[in-house]
Amino acid sequence: MKKNIAIIGGGIVGSTAAYYLSKLDHKHEFNVTMYDDGKGQATKAAAGIISPWLSKRRNKKWYNLARDGATLLSDIAKETDMSKDIYDQCGTIITRDNQDKLNDLYQKALVRTKETKTIGDVFKLNANEVKSKIPLLTKSLPGVLVTGGARIDGGRFSKHLKNIAQSNNLKIVNKKVAINDEGKIQLEQDSIEYDYIIIATGAWMKNTLSNLPLEVDVRAQKGQLIELSTNSIHSNADMPVLMPEGERDFIPFSNGKLIVGATHENDKGFDLQPTSEVIDDLLASANRLVDGLNQENLVKIKVGTRAYTSDFAPFFGNIPQYENILVGGGLGSSGLTTGPLIGKLLAQSIVDKNNIDLDQYRKPIENYIKIN
Ligand SMILES: Cc1cc2nc3c(=O)[nH]c(=O)nc-3n(C[C@H](O)[C@H](O)[C@H](O)COP(=O)(O)OP(=O)(O)OC[C@H]3O[C@@H](n4cnc5c(N)ncnc54)[C@H](O)[C@@H]3O)c2cc1C
Known part of the structure; x- marks a missing residue:
């Protein structure tokens, strides 16, 4: 039986998750639907600098994420044949x-x-x-x-990955949706159930989750x-x-x-x-x-x-008490660097969750999303 997966948000996190869900889908197990409003998207507006190694930040887990994120970006650029005007290792x-x-x-x-x-x-x-x-x-x-060091065009990077995923198992709906109080997607009058939902709505995360009894640390x-x-x-x-x-x-x-x-x-x-x-x-x-x-x-x-959290660190993984809802958010000013790895980890959490170690890269998700 095919699994139905929804992704809310088509920025760098949602797009990379979609790319990996299409790549990891060897047995054609997933139908993936992305809902994206698109307005205000950080990914399209970003400067595009990928150079985390000399950052003054002291959070070791963040550094691991950004360091491995920079490597993943370079790997994705190679494996998907990205042109230099999307990803350029210019130093x-x-x-x-x-x-x-x-x-x-x-x-x-x-x-x-x-x-x-x-x-x-x-x-x-x-x-x-x-x-x-x-x-x-x-x-x-x-x-x-x-x-x-590199520069990327965030909007085109995401588009490139979405195009690849669309040729396999991704459908994109350019509409705003919400999560309703049953944990389903609310699209206008329709309540739609999915096996998994990935929420990658950046600065709008608090709003997306507002019908669930959760307190979300994002500004x-x-x-x-x-x-x-x-x-x-x-x-x-x-x-x-x-x-x-x-x-x-x-x-x-x-x-x-x-x-x-x-x-x-x-x-x-x-x-x-x-x-x-x-x-x-x-x-x-x-x-x-x-x-x-x-x-x-x-x-x-x-x-x-x-999107920022109180300690400037991103959060990602399953939401406490909602095992089929995953989030990736709070990426701050280095989200083009960390976003692709977060998107990949979210996809892997669905495909192969027993073989994945998120904690080398993140603080506990309960620090950012609390049950009310
Ligand atoms: C000016 C600027 C410069 C930056 N420069 C850099 C840089 O040089 N290097 C770097 O690494 N990072 C940089 N960043 C940070 C980086 O751009 C972000 O951290 C990253 O793009 C966030 O990606 P995201 O996928 O989490 O969110 P976004 O890219 O914001 O995507 C979220 C998407 O979700 C959609 N959405 C929200 N709510 C809903 C809903 N209810 N239904 C449907 N869709 C919804 C939004 O419309 C949007 O399209 C910069 C950011 C800005 C703003």
Whole structure:
């Protein structure tokens, strides 16, 4: 008997879960239906930086998740033949404003190379060497280059995986749904029962679960970034991503596109309106690195909603007391890095739950979802 599985949310978590449910479905055991509203999706708005190794975060389980997530992204890109404009291992440079901090960062990077090959090679660069890697820059600090760093286009990455899954067992319904008080999917007037439900609704998770007696620790955070065209001053080189100390992240493309951002606006929650002060602030940050950028270079403003938990760690797995409902949420500002691994783990939790160790990557789910 085929099992019916619903996924709510078509961002990076839901899409990767769908991809793995189609891949692991050797015996054609699953019918998978994805419900996606699409509005405000963080995955489509994201900057796209994949470079977790030198993060200042101290949560070891989060680091394991992000480190193995970065490796999984690179594997998925290879196995699904992704083009360079979806996933590009272009390298990342992280700068520091004094020599001691730079040396510490470099030492940390060398230690990380022993744990994972995905980080690639590590180089300490002086300011001129950073500028030669990113000819667009007029000013720079010294930095550390990790050649395994990557940038992805989150929206296209998810679409690519959904297309593969659709050719096997995935059906997509672009509608908003809820979980009703019986733990079924409520689609308009219809209550639909599934063998398993994966909830990957990002910042909307609290809302999705509001009919069940649960307390969910997720808050929404607005993020804005700008896309500039640098064609007038551009050199057409392949360039790494720059994470400059004290400035916004700087993501240059060889076709002249430059993304700068993103903001972390806690008080603005689900608001999707771009704001002129923020655009000015992002433009000013870009201008401190590249002379002559102004409003005329502005091409697009992207706004999305991230999901955060109280301790900034994501949560995933079965919900306590609802064994057929799984969640993956609270991914915060590194969700493109951790999301694919969370999606894969959720799919494996359905297919092969006895052979999967979620606890190497997560704190107890009861820390984030409590029974009322
Ligand atoms: C501006 C910005 C920059 C970022 N930059 C980076 C970065 O450089 N690197 C990095 O690793 N991460 C980055 N992130 C974080 C990353 O984008 C997110 O953590 C990640 O995309 C979250 O994925 P998700 O699948 O959990 O949620 P989302 O991508 O938000 O997807 C959730 C989906 O569920 C849908 N949905 C919600 N409720 C319902 C419902 N009731 N019925 C049907 N559908 C529903 C939504 O419409 C949405 O499509 C950034 C985020 C933002 C906003």
